[in-house]
Amino acid sequence: MSTLIKGADLLGRGRADVLVRDGRVAEIGTLTAPAGAETVDADGLILLPGLVDLHTHLREPGREDAETVLTGTQAAAKGGYTAVCAMANSYPVADTAGVVEQVAALGRAAGYADVQPIGAVSIGLAGERLAELGAMADSAARVRIFSDDGHCVHDPRLMRRALEYVKTFGGLIAQHAEEPRLTEGAEMNEGAVSAELGLPGWPSVAEEAIVARDVLLAEYVGSRVHFCHISTARTVEIIREAKARGVDVTAEVCPHHLLLTDEAAHSYDPVFKVNPPLRTDRDVAALRAALAEGVVDAVATDHAPHAPQDKDCEWAAARPGMLGLETALSITVAALGGPEDCDWDTVAERTSRAPARIASLPGHGRDPEPGAEANLTLVDPSESWTVVPSELASLSQNTPYAGMELPVTVQATFLRGRATVLDGKLVEETE
Template identity: 50%
Template sequence: MNFPETGQLAPAASESLLLKNVKPYGEDLVDVFIEDGVITQMGASLEVSADREIDGHGQILLPGLVDMHVHLREPGREDTETLATGSAAAAKGGFTAVFTMANTIPVMDQPTIAESVWLKSQAIGLCDVHPIGSITKGLEGKEITEFGMMARSAAKVRMFSDDGKCVDNPMIMRRAIEYAKGQDVLLAQHCEDLRLSDGAPAHEGQTAARLGLRGWPRAAEESIVARDSLLTRDYGTRMHICHLSTVGSVELVKWAKAQGIPITAEVTPHHLILTDKLLESYDGVYRVNPPLREDHDTAALREALLDGTIDCVATDHAPHGSEEKCVEFEHARPGMLGLETSLSIIADTFVRSGLADWRWVAKVMSERPAEIVRLPGHGRPIAVGEPANLTLVDPERTWVARGEEMDSKAENTPYEGMEFHSKVTTTILRGHVTCAEGKAAEPNTV
């Protein structure tokens, strides 16, 4: 079987799988029968014979989660994460597809590099890892990458970003937008005017001033959101804003959408629940880019995700070694783990509190990101005839986040010791169980 639309490798012969007593989207209790990677039957008390059976005991069944923004570090920084460990962390977190950023060593600006990441991750078999191409060669902001060659490669690159750096030259960004429009690919911008942020490690506010830390102002993000909204309006393509973090950025995205500008935006779990008050400890684990903001920013981000101004959740999963975090705050590398805690944070913050339901979770963590990236086979309805990319969530499973217990190679979680009340128990990729009872399957040897 070939998958020409997605570039997936032909899967091995698949065992049949019966999911008993599960609640799609948290609604009616049913059984789900899967054959050859496809849902073939759904109903109450199915009388079928399967090679494998999993009793969900009333757990929530969701489409497999899709993350538009992760850093899996391979090639170049396999000391902090590999495609195998990152795929295991993704499966454990309920993800069936993730998009890994281009700031690798070497940079993902050539078809051969993207193809090696895609093919190796497919051989590992725990998650579809889609490489993101860089907007500019070497992330240098000077010369645009060959979007067309990468889009037509075996990796079928469909999104481009210099994340970690902003494409700060407006003329380069204009040319990238025009080129992306012709190739029908998505651009994702890391919004940061370095002339304003100047490498500052903390949000510009009272906390940073009291602690003697240089401040990263909201305007550094918001000015690029505004600029690229206008460039997108005038030169036309699909533009995605990475890791929105301020109340002003929310208002700008709301304005852009009201003008009919084809712009979308994501928010990270950490920007939804953590604030710069945590910096009182000077613990480098809390350094992230953009920085943790203030209470009214997190409140605005939560509201914007609920009302659809912000389209989806993306983790910005960023593994770092202890030697990169256990240093002075100013010198700590920015980034946090996110794949294994994301679903639990969204469930606790929105579902457990009564602000949203499980269908909404499926929308912002699976359906909408797959739609934005135009990814076939993922984020699909739970229905007969649809691909069996699924995740089971126990809404009453209390657990405590511990970095040393995570499948990621790194341990830099900002949620160390935090208690959550929902947990992914099972993840299924095209009918194959990649995580069972909260433990990721062993990756294939590559």
């Protein structure tokens, strides 16, 4: 099977034709379509390496009323993603080789994006005993990232043991940084807005204290640590200082923390309830600057679909989380200066290359070049779109961007050369 991508702008560096054959990039230049090849007109479009998400909640097994691996990866493909890392907080928890292999198999069957399971750090996410890290690493799913996301590994002894264990096979602990004793009963960011609304506050230091502690632990052990969904300006400074000392630390930021603030809570709409909470204008500015600079390595969606009964209720009863896969690229581009001023190479680094390196996914995050797997995304920088929840591919509709006009559209996504999205629409036949 061959496809000629005609006239694409490669990462904003200049136009070229890209011939894809048998799942890989075969040639780049001024090319003529070989006999039998499909041609995709990419005039005016930017060609990026396929996006990689470090932080996706697919809900299967156990909460198929909110999302399935199929619908979640369809949303990923529409968002330009060719690989997603599936978080462990399913039912049952992905804390054994059997569960992570099941999730990986569901991803292969769906066919819209590669699904790399993330294993739990502790059994049942309870933070008491290490899960079967070695068995998950040696399984067919080849797990390399472990996280209790949704829960902090708050016991420093357990965190140290986990860091020591994964170091033996080049693994990574991805920490949900939240000191639970400081956030008990918290509903939103602690600050002027929480005081005004009378909602219990979530102090920024609850995140920062765990980040500082785990930087020191990782430095002491000589292991890798990754921080999920960082949200505060002080966290940025702690990570900056750690990197300057040579600590093997990486961090991700979510699109909603690059755009939205705690002012959204004035609506009392629980679609804006998320963990960690939306912060302040100052935090948003610091995160945007850190993303552009590279102190923050990657954008990760924290795609968190919820069934209506878990979100369409009063604020205090609602579960935290919001959709992210289909809107992430648009918000990232906006945060990095907009489609006319952003550096597309930086966009590719934060949404594809760096996440692929962190997740140890060598087939992803590669710029188009002969021999590379053809995991690619075509983006129209001149076309904006309006978010309509019912038109999203996700099984859930809890997006905070409903009715919002966002820049850039994903026109095509290719997974090893096979189109999963064309003309902005899912390709229904994936086999």
